Amino acid sequence: MPSVDLQYPRTDFPADLECHPLLVVDFAKIAAGDEQEIDALYSACTNLGFFYLKNFGFEEVIEPMFEMGKATFSLPDDELMPFEQGDSGMSAGYKKAGANNVDAKGNLDTVQFINVSKDDALAYPEVRHRTYPRTVNERIKTVTSFVRQSDNVLQKLMEVLEVRIGLPKGTLAALHKVGDISGSESRVILKSAPGARGYIPEGVGEDGNPAAAIGAHTDFGVLSMLHGRGCGGLQVLPPGTSKWQHIRPLPGHAVCNVGDTLSVFSGNIFKSNIHRVVPPPPPQDQDERWSLVYFIRPAFAHPLRPLSDQSDLIASHAENDPAMQALPKDATAGDWYKRRIKLQRVANRKGPETWAQSRGTEHTPLAT
Ligand SMILES: O=C(O)CCC(=O)C(=O)O
Ligand SMILES: [Fe+2]
Numbered sequence: 001m002p003s004v005d006l007q008y009p010r011t012d013f014p015a016d017l018e019c020h021p022l023l024v025v026d027f028a029k030i031a032a033g034d035e036q037e038i039d040a041l042y043s044a045c046t047n048l049g050f051f052y053l054k055n056f057g058f059e060e061v062i063e064p065m066f067e068m069g070k071a072t073f074s075l076p077d078d079e080l081m082p083f084e085q086g087d088s089g090m091s092a093g094y095k096k097a098g099a100n101n102v103d104a105k106g107n108l109d110t111v112q113f114i115n116v117s118k119d120d121a122l123a124y125p126e127v128r129h130r131t132y133p134r135t136v137n138e139r140i141k142t143v144t145s146f147v148r149q150s151d152n153v154l155q156k157l158m159e160v161l162e163v164r165i166g167l168p169k170g171t172l173a174a175l176h177k178v179g180d181i182s183g184s185e186s187r188v189i190l191k192s193a194p195g196a197r198g199y200i201p202e203g204v205g206e207d208g209n210p211a212a213a214i215g216a217h218t219d220f221g222v223l224s225m226l227h228g229r230g231c232g233g234l235q236v237l238p239p240g241t242s243k244w245q246h247i248r249p250l251p252g253h254a255v256c257n258v259g260d261t262l263s264v265f266s267g268n269i270f271k272s273n274i275h276r277v278v279p280p281p282p283p284q285d286q287d288e289r290w291s292l293v294y295f296i297r298p299a300f301a302h303p304l305r306p307l308s309d310q311s312d313l314i315a316s317h318a319e320n321d322p323a324m325q326a327l328p329k330d331a332t333a334g335d336w337y338k339r340r341i342k343l344q345r346v347a348n349r350k351g352p353e354t355w356a357q358s359r360g361t362e363h364t365p366l367a368t
Contacts, residue, residue: 008290009230011283013249020236020245022048024253028055031156038160045161049258049271050236052250053225058149059252062227064142065292069188071135072114073198083133085115087347089338091185092117092129097192097200100344102215102276104352107203110213111191111277111289118184118296121147128181147186150294151176154223157256158296165269166311172222172265175333180299183221183337189214191233191277191289202279213289214277215344218360219259220337221297226255231289233280236273246281260360261298261333267306267318272361300334323361336360 023044029037044051072080072094085093092115098108116136119128121144124137136143158172176182191213192199205211213233226234228249235244247255263272279285298304306324308315318324328335342348343358 009249009284010287013230013232013284014281017232017246017248017281019248020048020238022050022052022247022255024052024054025256026055027053027057027153027156030160038164041157042161042164045258045262045270047271048236048238049263049273050247050275051256052253053153053256054253056149056153056225056254058146058153061142061146061149062292064139065146065186065188066229066290068135068139068142069114069190069290069292071139072133072188073112073190075133075135080133083131085113085341087342087345089342090129091115091183091337091341092120094133097198099346100215101346101349101355101358102203102212103206104355105203105206105211106346106349106352106355107205107211107215108200108346109215110200110202111189112198113187113189115185115187116143116147118147118151118186119179119181121186122178143186146292147184147294150186150225151184151296154225154256154294154296157223158262161262161270165266166313167307168310171307171310175265175298175302176222176296177299180301181334182299183295183297183334185295185297187293187295189289189291189293191279193288194286196288210279212276212278216274216276216362218263218272218274218362219257219295220261220340220360221259221295222262222265223296224257224259225294226257227292228255229290231280231284231287231291233277233284233289234275234291235278236275239271239273244276244278259295259297260336261304263361264304264324264327265298265307265314267308267314267316268321268324268361269314269317274362297337298333300332300337302333304331304333304336 095113306318
């Protein structure tokens with residue numbers, strides 16, 4: 001049954017808290033080909049790699065997706081745990097709080113996920129990766145609508161961005177064809193309120209401060225699009241600084257960011273920036289925290305390397321960028337995704353080196 005018991009946010013994000021400003025990009029203008037708006041998008045993607053996106057046009061499926069998450073996280077363990085994502089490098093499925101590490105010290109993450117793969121949603125009832133709890137199947141139309149519309153919006157952003165870096169039109173779309181097996185997925189995230197079912201407290205970080213709820217990371221794919229319910233906790237580490245900064249939740253605005261594979265395809269013209277989730281600032285730290293993300297990621301089979309043979313601009317950037325020179329040779333987009341998912345699982349941890357091996361473009365040179 002749809003829940004009507006909760007209104008979000010339950011308390012407000014503090015108005016006076018210093019936050020990192022993000023450019024606001026109007027999707028309606030991008031879709032209409034407005035060159036000034038495309039300039040703003042290009043600037044956001046080449047600098048911080050994060051921006052707000054408004055007017056994306058499918059606001060009505062966001063609450064039903066949260067409701068799917070709520071129904072899923074309310075299932076008893078014997079119904080939920082058979083759908084756990086497992087330790088082999090698959091992201092699709094359920095992830096309980098505490099299944100991932102958040103740092104080299106081995107602290108545990110404190111959020112649960114339900115991840116539904118784009119390939120499974122669009123092929124339903126055929127199975128491409130795996131099956132899902134009944135709470136997902138019963139709402140598959142909602143999930144499919146969210147996946148399709150999010151994918152279309154991010155494909156449109158890719159289309160206007162690729163031209164700016166000298167790629168022939170359709171180059172990035174060809175790496176994300178419907179039907180090709182990929183890591184693209186939707187994700188509902190819940191950090192439970194203190195004391196509620198599913199709650200686990202953050203550990204103690206390497207610096208003695210509380211550890212993160214989701215550890216510092218770059219995203220694995222091309223672009224990510226995040227919706228909240230008014231609760232803070234997302235932070236970015238702007239390049240060249242050492243001070244984490246909050247992102248202010250803005251009603252009606254998604255937060256989008258560039259991921260590793262777009263950074264790599266572009267020869268690092270586009271920046272995949274480090275971010276993390278911490279308990280929201282008081283008074284929101286006493287609330288549950290919900291977020292909803294769509295990640296567009298390339299088909300597994302494609303090589304993960306700068307598209308230098310298709311753009312002189314990319315070639316010249318890649319030649320001069322140490323991170324691009326240090327990329328693992330002969331890796332595919334699927335290898336990148338599986339390594340990162342697999343090695344952040346607590347069950348696969350051997351020691352601090354496992355955390356380092358699970359990293360993406362956070363380090364120069366990259367972990368191989
Ligand atoms: O929940 C959030 O605000 C961010 C989640 C995130 O960074 C991720 O799932 O990759
Ligand atoms: Fe992320």
